[in-house]
Amino acid sequence: MxxxxxxxGARTAEAIRQAGVKLIYRHGYEAMSLRQLAAEVGLxxxxxxxxxxxxxSLLFDIVxxxxxxxxxxVDEALAGCTTPTERLRxxxxxxxxxxxxxxxxVFIANMEIRxxxxxxxxxxxxMRRRYEGLLxxxxxxxxxxxxxxxxxxxxxxxxxxxxxxGICMWYRPEGRLSQDELVIIYTDxxxxxxxxxxxxxxxxxxxxxxx
Amino acid sequence: MxxxxxxxGARTAEAIRQAGVKLIYRHGYEAMSLRQLAAEVGLxxxxxxxxxxxxxSLLFDIVxxxxxxxxxxVDEALAGCTTPTERLRxxxxxxxxxxxxxxxxVFIANMEIRxxxxxxxxxxxxMRRRYEGLLxxxxxxxxxxxxxxxxxxxxxxxxxxxxxxGICMWYRPEGRLSQDELVIIYTDxxxxxxxxxxxxxxxxxxxxxxx
DNA sequence: TCAAAAAAAGAACGTTCGATTGTTTCTGCA
DNA sequence: TGCAGAAACAATCGAACGTTCTTTTTTTGA
Numbered sequence: 001m002x003x004x005x006x007x008x009g010a011r012t013a014e015a016i017r018q019a020g021v022k023l024i025y026r027h028g029y030e031a032m033s034l035r036q037l038a039a040e041v042g043l044x045x046x047x048x049x050x051x052x053x054x055x056x057s058l059l060f061d062i063v064x065x066x067x068x069x070x071x072x073x074v075d076e077a078l079a080g081c082t083t084p085t086e087r088l089r090x091x092x093x094x095x096x097x098x099x100x101x102x103x104x105x106v107f108i109a110n111m112e113i114r115x116x117x118x119x120x121x122x123x124x125x126x127m128r129r130r131y132e133g134l135l136x137x138x139x140x141x142x143x144x145x146x147x148x149x150x151x152x153x154x155x156x157x158x159x160x161x162x163x164x165x166g167i168c169m170w171y172r173p174e175g176r177l178s179q180d181e182l183v184i185i186y187t188d189x190x191x192x193x194x195x196x197x198x199x200x201x202x203x204x205x206x207x208x209x210x211x
Numbered sequence: 212m213x214x215x216x217x218x219x220g221a222r223t224a225e226a227i228r229q230a231g232v233k234l235i236y237r238h239g240y241e242a243m244s245l246r247q248l249a250a251e252v253g254l255x256x257x258x259x260x261x262x263x264x265x266x267x268s269l270l271f272d273i274v275x276x277x278x279x280x281x282x283x284x285v286d287e288a289l290a291g292c293t294t295p296t297e298r299l300r301x302x303x304x305x306x307x308x309x310x311x312x313x314x315x316x317v318f319i320a321n322m323e324i325r326x327x328x329x330x331x332x333x334x335x336x337x338m339r340r341r342y343e344g345l346l347x348x349x350x351x352x353x354x355x356x357x358x359x360x361x362x363x364x365x366x367x368x369x370x371x372x373x374x375x376x377g378i379c380m381w382y383r384p385e386g387r388l389s390q391d392e393l394v395i396i397y398t399d400x401x402x403x404x405x406x407x408x409x410x411x412x413x414x415x416x417x418x419x420x421x422x
Numbered sequence: 423t424c425a426a427a428a429a430a431a432g433a434a435c436g437t438t439c440g441a442t443t444g445t446t447t448c449t450g451c452a
Numbered sequence: 453t454g455c456a457g458a459a460a461c462a463a464t465c466g467a468a469c470g471t472t473c474t475t476t477t478t479t480t481g482a
């Protein structure tokens with residue numbers, strides 16, 4: 001046997017990509033063997049090398065494409081929004097829905113950064129910084145307008161992103177709550193946390209100072 | 212050469228444990244080879260088996276011990292606190308400080324659960340559930356007393372835990388902000404997010420309903 | 423003092439890994 | 453219809469993996 005009847009390069013490439021996402025999500029990049037991947041697609045392991053240079057570049061392609069998609073879509077989602085409050089709600093809603101819909105890709109992009117070799121990792125980290133920078137700018141704009149109270153926009157950005165991204169650690173589509181309901185719950189948490197002038201700070205008596 | 216001069220079992224066991232945490236933290240469990248670990252400690256790889264049954268049980272020991280330590284300390288931290296607000300602040304502060312101080316252990320316990328074989332994973336997940344359950348109970352108590360407004364304590368628990376735990380993705384001891392300052396920032400975010408009756412919900416017009 | 427116990431070396435095992443190569447079969451276009 | 457190129461197989465490589473076993477050296481305690 002050699003070339004399989006009905007085989008098609010483009011279709012196989014897509015199948016490999018999808019199986020790669022699935023197996024890396026399930027087992028982790030290191031733990032996924034190329035023989036396992038080949039079997040999932042219905043190939044011999046050697047045949048995979050028609051479709052990528054090596055295992056590392058498969059991972060990088062998956063992560064890079066995901067990050068590009070994420071950035072393109074968040075730009076769309078924020079397009080119509082102007083006020084910081086609007087933009088914050090749009091960002092939070094988008095982030096949550098995207099992460100609930102594409103859990104595997106997101107999980108890989110977050111967990112397997114360590115498995116990327118240095119040059120690739122640097123590229124991905126830069127893309128992530130850009131995506132997260134959007135939120136930081138929204139917070140800063142809100143502070144400037146006086147609608148948010150955030151002493152450290154950078155830290156709050158990290159905190160909020162972590163909170164939102166964490167949803168793909170437990171969300172299941174068949175779960176009790178719908179995506180809409182979850183978006184509302186999380187949005188309330190976030191907007192409440194950054195809202196201006198509603199609560200005394202935890203630092204009420206003492207002053208924020210350097211260590 | 213065989214037994215090394217000055218060698219001591221207890222000391223070696225501790226060195227292996229520490230090196231294991233360090234290497235798993237840095238490279239991941241799958242990516243860490245036992246030869247690498249042995250070299251770090253100054254042994255031959257075969258000699259490691261005096262100290263554990265296999266690679267898997269090394270990971271499990273590290274994670275289990277960490278979870279037990281975490282639970283014991285949070286119980287201490289909450290000991291004197293009675294009101295939901297007090298207990299929430301104590302929980303948040305404890306969680307952050309613990310995670311900033313023992314980043315490697317925490318990271319391993321969160322990231323390498325997938326590398327645990329089924330029985331071990333189940334045990335660890337149960338321990339985590341118990342730890343997180345503490346926060347959920349605090350939120351429910353606050354709702355019952357009317358000091359918190361949380362429609363879904365379970366979801367909010369996940370959200371808050373994710374936010375807090377995320378700190379060990381970027382915190383560096385030599386960073387600009389002290390642990391105390393960070394605790395204040397995060398505590399404000401959390402308490403603001405769950406505070407009762409200060410903000411209209413994102414669901415203001417429509418009603419929360421099942422999907 | 424000397425034998426038992428402890429600690430580690432070191433060699434080897436079978437397996438699996440990512441990757442390479444040469445060959446065979448199928449497809450699509452001129 | 454025939455052939456160039458695409459697609460996949462099959463066999464294999466060397467390296468690295470976790471693990472086991474035997475041997476050697478050091479320490480310890482009666």
